[in-house]
Amino acid sequence: MTTDQNALKRAVARAALEYVEEGRILGVGTGSTVDCFIDLLPEIRERIPACVSSSERSTKRLEALGFKVLDMNDVEEIGVYVDGADEIDPSFAMVKGGGGALTREKIVASVSKTFVCIADASKQVDVLGRFPLPVEVIPMAARAVKAKLEALGATVTLRDFVTDNGNAILDAKGLAIAEPEKLEAEINMWPGVVTVGLFAKRGADVLLLGTTEGVKTFAKGE
Numbered sequence: 001m002t003t004d005q006n007a008l009k010r011a012v013a014r015a016a017l018e019y020v021e022e023g024r025i026l027g028v029g030t031g032s033t034v035d036c037f038i039d040l041l042p043e044i045r046e047r048i049p050a051c052v053s054s055s056e057r058s059t060k061r062l063e064a065l066g067f068k069v070l071d072m073n074d075v076e077e078i079g080v081y082v083d084g085a086d087e088i089d090p091s092f093a094m095v096k097g098g099g100g101a102l103t104r105e106k107i108v109a110s111v112s113k114t115f116v117c118i119a120d121a122s123k124q125v126d127v128l129g130r131f132p133l134p135v136e137v138i139p140m141a142a143r144a145v146k147a148k149l150e151a152l153g154a155t156v157t158l159r160d161f162v163t164d165n166g167n168a169i170l171d172a173k174g175l176a177i178a179e180p181e182k183l184e185a186e187i188n189m190w191p192g193v194v195t196v197g198l199f200a201k202r203g204a205d206v207l208l209l210g211t212t213e214g215v216k217t218f219a220k221g222e
């Protein structure tokens, strides 16, 4: 990653602070952009009673800074969820899971009112699929799910990684994802699939995009 890209990540992380609601539980995602966001949170500590987090990695970082991290089962609804993306298309559908946290990310996103995506400009695409699509699977299903992804035309690799949930990740390269919601629904149905890293049915609501001309803000449907 270049220094420029890092600067863009820090800029969108700072812009996301404005979306943190006073007195409400904050949903915190995972990744290098979110790390920048977490590192800025002490500046607005008094606004944040507690957080929920989408990974052990973010939980550790939050707790090291003195934030309370709640169990998702103790939380009914989250106001704002701030997370990154590996790709985002014009309909605000995303590919996520480059950091391996896709399942918990989807769970937190599903109970959040507003999903604020923070991303540098390199993540914006017309059609999803340039970034390999991560699929979290129960380990015994890896071979069967790999074969199904290959039948869709993907080149699939088993990531050398164990998720926070004890599962495996397949990375499917070479899919041009013209209908993300349809593909998300299809892959979700396969036996052994825990989560596909397509966030189309529940995509982002706001995109804060880091560009060389500054942070651009987009709202879904505008």
Ligand SMILES: O=C(CO)[C@H](O)[C@H](O)COP(=O)(O)O
Binding pocket: 029, 030, 031, 032, 033, 034, 083, 084, 085, 086, 095, 096, 097, 098, 099, 100, 101, 102, 105
């Ligand atoms: O989905 C994710 C982790 O599972 C991340 O949001 C995604 O990989 C983007 O990460 P980064 O901010 O490091 O580019």
